[in-house]
Amino acid sequence: MAKNETSVPEYDFAAIEKKWQQRWDEQRLYKATDNPDPDNKFYMLVMFAYPSGDIHMGHFRNYIIGDAVARRQMMLGKDVLHPFGWDAFGLPAERAAIVRNIHPDDWTNQNIGVSRKTLQRVGISFDWSREVASCAPDYYRWTQWMFIQLFRKGLAYRKKGFVNWCPEDKTVLANEQVKDGCCERCGTIVEQKEQIGWYFKITDYADRLIDDLEDLDWPANVKTMQREWIGRSYGLEVDFTIEETGEKLPIFTTRPDTIYGVTFMAIAPESDIVGKLNMDDRHAAAVAEYRRKTAMRSNIERSSLTDDKDGVFTGKYAINPYNGEHVQLWVADYVLAGYGTGAVMAVPAHDTRDFAFARRYGIPIRVVIHPDENTTLDVNTMDDAFVEYGPMVNSDRFDGRAGKEAIDAVSTYAEEQGFGRRKVNYKLNDWSISRQRYWGCPIPIIHCDTCGSVEVPESDLPVVLPPVENFKPRGRSPLADVPEFMNVRCPKCGGEAQRDADTMDTFVCSSWYYLRYCDPHNDREPYEKKKVNAWLPIDLYIGGITHATGHLIYFRFFQKFLHDIGWARDTEPAKVLFNHGMVMDAHGEVMSKSKGNVTSPITLTEQRGVDIGRMAMFFTAPSERPVLWSEDSVTGVEKFVTGKLYPTIAEYRGSDPDLKQRFNDGELSKPEFKQYIKLNQTAKRVNESYERLQFNTAIAALMELVRDYNPSDITNDALNDQIILKTIQMVAPLAPHIAEEMWQLAGFETSVFNSSWPEFDPEAIIGDTVEVAIQVNGKLRDTVIVPAEPDQETVEAAAFASEKIQTYTQGKQIIKKIFVRGRLLNIVVKG
């Protein structure tokens, strides 16, 4: 064996990790350029983290995936931007600070320090010179700037309305922060409360937010969730008339073809239409009582009563403009005040909810759609509404029309007659952003009795969050009790005025952070456009699925807005999105402190080393699937790294090979050629695995390569050394420290991450012989070994030479033969 006798030091991971983390830092290996080549750049982004103090396995997994991608992109010669920062405002800091009796600012900064150190310890290739924290005045100054831009375009406005109110956190929540009727953060049942606050008019962007999903390379489920959340539907708005007052009562419907089947109308209890009806005392009292009752019910109670529709009659009637019919007007809580016009036309025969309601209160049911020409529906035997399309009946001039065509005809008629118009509705509501809390970005608005809501002049930004002793929640913003903060002069008229006391939803802060990374220290503007346009769009954005209908809609909205006002070229922030799977314990349970089943990446890496921890995480499952973490995940990978991979460096012969050199069959011995083939097959497989973020199969391929590597068969030093060096390069993005150490032991003075990612020799993927499967009638009966790239005759000759094949074909009629190049021959026989 041509073994190099220089002794290789033992694998001391602690020393190796420390050494390389220090050197990488000194060399500024991860420092991103300000002037990337736009055709050769890679913006690798992982989601902003909340600095809770400990980095858990979920973070670890998220960041090592991004890290592997970033490091490989470096080796592919790209200009790489791989930044990190902190989503540092928000309730948890405020609560922790209350409990510990320290200031949220101190608590947050301490945690950032600890978390940053942990991330550095696990060797993530973040460019820390670009770190941002959303609670820093030089960051939130520009969050306020963003608010002002929206305000100037009329896209930030203040209104009084019903909002989600968390009684525990004592603050307003956005729809996106309410889960199953409960506060997403603390689980308390959310109440509806009338409150004045600021909104972003995201609904203006609803169409673009849906339509532009088309071109995004995002997981299909996220796109579907966003489409459903925005909830676009096309329909007709029809003006019914209130009988006595003659007032218009517009309603929205997606089924104009059922309009002759309307037998009653229903109004949402919260709708202000209810107040305009002129009800007599008896009905007014009943309605008031009903409204009071609904107000007390929480959202979950209301939605869980799906089958049990109730309501109350107003004593009033409305007129259907199509046929002049007078129908009863009810108040019912299955109608939502916040969608459409807050009132609906009810067609019991063709809507499940209306059907249940009509049956309960004995309201007439009239069939106006038949399943088809030959089938008629009988009201008396129906046990549910018929909701499909079909020909219209009992519908005057429209009888016989069906489906989309019917809807068109009915809609056009309304438009011609002037009592209706085609309309698009959305489930998406405007984004409520006011929070009655201390630890957030102050809203840069001054309220003046004469001038109204006035923006703080840009030169006065940031509006600094004042130091406050007592920031306990009391149901209104703690800032409201700080007169030095609140009382200011109006920037317009100079009169006495008051600041807005609320702070912004932290999702505002995280809606533009990816732009700030491109120019994080700019103190004249949020960022230089040129820099943002050079780095954007994000080439790969990695995070958990939890943000599908929150952050991932908000930041698309911001990007589009900034595009519209000339601050960004791109209309979408991230071309590719990837959701990694969760990390759970060995039994598939979510890790949590209360369950006591938390494994810390810090402990893991201290005991086994960072690279082993990373490799184990990568190897256990492909990146998008959940990982059930257990010690068994580590065993095999640890044996491989310390027992197989690392010792190969002792076989290095110091030939300083040209890694671009390709060998051909003739210049290598048979066993050498075999190993050369294996190397190139592996390079191909590893490449494909990296592209799909399937690092588990990349590791499997590398394990095979190292297993089959046999230096005693190799006399060609250049080949031997090429195998070793390329192995190191291929494993480097996954296990950076050990790879860098081996690279140095091989004699290199520059980083492995500055070397070129190995390409494979396409001529060396197929060996000199191949195994071809021989099937008879589609069943595998034998395999034959033939020279590479065989033609059909060669394989057939080999096949019919096989005794096994003969026993299956003898005395039978051969009908046809199917030959798949390099794969198989299928002989179809009869008899």
Next chain:
RNA sequence: GCGAAAGUGGCGGAACUGGUAGACGCGCUGGAUUUAGGAUCCAGUUCUUUACCGAGUGGGGGUUCGAGUCCCCCCUUUCGCACCA
């Protein structure tokens, strides 16, 4: 209830456009080494069987020379939506 995705050994998981199912690893079994344990190495490991044969990717049907992969029905799991008119 509606919608989507997924069901492969004892376990985590491989299998590109239909083409040799179970790569790689864990675990397990046997052997070597060792005073012993551990570690390491070698061999085996889908099921049934001594072996051959046969069966086999949740169940049932279909298309095809050939199906884990495509189509239909059913079951299970996970996720999302959940009165959106």
